[in-house]
Amino acid sequence: MSQATQETVREDGLIQSVSGPVVTAVDLDARMNDVVYVGDEGLMGEVIEIEGDLTTIQVYEETSGVGPGEPVENTGEPLTVDLGPGLLDTIYDGVQRPLDVLEEKMNSAFLDRGVDAPGIEMDEQWEFLPEVSEGDEVAPGDVVGTVEETVTIDHKVLVPPNFEGGEVTAIESGSFTVQETVVELDNGEEITMHQEWPVRQARPSAEKKTPRIPLVSGQRILDGLFPIAKGGTAAIPGPFGSGKTVTQHQLAKYADADIIVYVGCGERGNEMTEVIEDFPELEDPTTGNPLMARTSLIANTSNMPVAARESCIYTGITIAEYYRDMGYDVALMADSTSRWAEAMREISSRLEEMPGEEGYPAYLAARLSQFYERAGYFENINGTEGSVSAIGAVSPPGGDFSEPVTQNTLRIVKTFWALDADLAERRHFPAINWSESYSLYKNQLDPWFVENVASDWPEERQWGVDVLDEESELQEIVQLVGKDALPEDQQLTLDVARYLREAYLQQNAFHPTDTYCPPEKTYLLLTAIHHYHDEAFKALEAGVPVEEITAIDAAPRINRVGVQENYEEYIADLKEDIAAELRELY
Secondary structure: OOHHHHHOOEEEEEEEEEEOOEEEEEOOOOOOOEEEEEOOOOEEEEEEEEEOOEEEEEEOOOOOOOOOOOEEEEEEEEOEEEEOOOOOOEEEOOOOOEHHHHHHHHOOOOOOOOOOOOOOOOOOOEEEEEOOOOOOEEOOOOEEEEEEOOOOOEEEEEOOOOOOOEEEEEEOOEEEOOOOOOEEEOOOOEEOOOEEEEOOOOOOOOEEEOOOOEOOOOOHHHHHOOOOEOOOEEEEEOOOOOOHHHHHHHHHHHOOOOEEEEEEEOOOHHHHHHHHHHHHHOEOOOOOOEHHHHEEEEEEOOOOOHHHHHHHHHHHHHHHHHHHHOOOEEEEEEEOHHHHHHHHHHHHHHOOOOEOHHHOEOOHHHHHHHHHOOOEEEEOOOOOEEEEEEEEEEOOHHHOOOOHHHHHHHOOOOEEOOEOHHHHHOOOOOOEOOOOOEEOOHHHHHHHHHHHOOOOHHHHHHHHHHHHHHHHHHHHHHHHHOHHHOOHHHHHHHHHHHHHHHHHHOOOOOOOOOOOOOHHHHHHHHHHHHHHHHHHHHHHHOOOOHHHHHOOOOHHHHHHHHHOOOHHHHHHHHHHHHHHHHHOOO
8 A cells, every 4th residue: 555545544433343354343434345444553454345334344464452442544445556666576465565674664573563565665766768759659558668677577667557548748767766757648647667456456458368378387297298378277286295385386486487476375484484585596597597586475374364365366466467468478376275265264254154165155266266367368458468377276175176175276277287195105296196187278289389399299298198098097907916917018008107107207306407397308208208118019019028128228217318418319319229229139
């Protein structure tokens, strides 16, 4: 909330009752979703229900000690975020208060109540470079200038979407704060580098398009079998300890998005601490600059007020849309939407609303849809194109995928990466179950892979899926009668599938080379396993015993492809050695 808005608040009502983060006020002149300041300490809250003279407020801070009779002040404005230079390389709480600024104000790592700060630094000077000249016509969403926000990202100063636009009458380069006018229009509108936008309202766009470019993650199982598009939606459900957070960390580090918005929504404090400490030290693999130079972090840990958790998802998606409007590809990580849904459930129960399945509010599916539908590949109102990819972790209790949050998320997202506790226990990482996972983007992304990686990419992928499916069926027989009871061709299929699992689907996030696998390497590794399959079955048809085929020296080298930097030469030599050793046997 801007300082100007805070100065215009007026005392309107009195607290009647307090129930956790839900406060009821009387005599408050307010509208739905207005931001209010509650009690003598001025705790920030939002109007969520109005019934006659009673106004119900969800408070974003701890309400202990707040009592009836204390004042409630209305700002008359909905919950908004501050948009402008300074969003990147910053860590916020759920309602966009910069944590480093709050820490300086309180001289403590623990947040006091009633402390506020603008989302971006209002007094910092930025070097503004004009992109238009006097006399030019500008419309809502047009770029009027740029600012070097970080060493990686040029921040594009836009005509706010709610402006009329017009002819530029004054513009100049130089150093300005975000509140100073940088462009004047003939209709009297003054453009600054600072915008405010309501978090629950999607920013406008010209058209939502079908995404046809993959969000390359560098994770073989994702890019190779279950790809997500730029502008796509994905869910990562899994039980405790199965690797949801690590998978999202890998995506945040290596996905080929221009901007990363990472929302820690109700996760454990130690996990968010790891993110906050690690990200500033990480190097962006594409530019060599610090990863935080293209990242905005929103940290709302499990011990922070539950009401702010409900809003942090909207804060994150609004920041993502802002950079999308500049023509950037943005990847939003939400960890986890289950904690967000639990916050909704708690607020709903205090409001005594009719509960739905497992106590979640009846509007759970609608809220999840509203969030994921704000992702997409868009033509912006200024004619540029940008995308927001939304990747949400889901934490079903006990790993039960039939619970409401997982099931409602499945109906919305088009990519499903199902994490498996059994795989995690076997130290198979990433622990994504290839039998339960799927991607509905494969057909629309295949032309890109065919054009940019290999003409037979879809065929190779399908071959790998078929072998893994056959292995799943054979494993049921193996558990009953043992592997030795199978025909030799099926024993050989199991051996090929083992290389698919160990060399292709597994990936070492802590190895400097294997942590990121480009699509070209992903493809070549799969062709190496396919080559071993073809040569091995030729040997089997020639009468070579399966034990001799699987015992060749070259085959185990498939498992070392992932850690090879010079992988093209290594795979070419490997294919030659596999063929030579097998042909010597017949």
